[in-house]
Amino acid sequence: MMILITGASHTGKTLLAQRLLERYRYPYLSIDHLKMGLIRSGSTALTPADDEALTQYLWPIVREIVKTAVENRQNLIVEGCYVPADWRKDFDEDYLSSIRFVCLAMTGAYIETHFDEIIRHESEIETRLFAADCSADGLKADNRRYVEAFGRAGERVVLIDDDYESALEKLTDELGET
Secondary structure (H helix, E strand, O other): OEEEEEEOOOOOHHHHHHHHHHHHOOOEEEHHHHHHHHHHOOOOOOOOOOHHHHHHHHHHHHHHHHHHHHHOOOOEEEEOOOOOOOHHHHOOHHHHOOEEEEEEEEOHHHHHHHHHHHHHOOOOOOOOOOOOOOOHHHHHHHHHHHHHHHHHOOOOEEEEOOOHHHHHHHHHHHHHOO
16 A cells, blocks of 8 residues: 655654554655755755755656555555645556545644644654744645645645644544555
8 A cells, every 4th residue: 555645844744654654564755855865965956945846856756656666566655745736647547546645734723823832843753954944824825835736636635723633643543544
């Protein structure tokens, strides 16, 4: 089974992938690790700030990793923000039937109420080596972009509006079911 997790920054994509790994023992690939490997190796002149260009650059690589895992009937979780809203166009039904997808987003009200907590947990799984220019307004705008883009594409967007832990626990249960 392939699990593809995307969403706005600070929504817990990596935390969800880590919980799935711990519970179901499915390995996961962080697209951020791939990004930084390519940037640090000099394989691209892109920087971590080049989000849109990075999606264009990384998605063809990630797409083929997903296809290879499906073809080999391997379980794999791929998580990161560099997934285009129209990702399904790159797969035929044989692949799509093996892929579970979720887009994580937070409501503006949740961000407003829990901003300090969101920032406090931003390095829960991966240590951020530099402080992101993160504000409540920036997070709200980023989350709105994901909700709108993936919603227009007909994708499932899980909106975190109240109890973050319950939402992640429910997804952990649901995504691991075969």
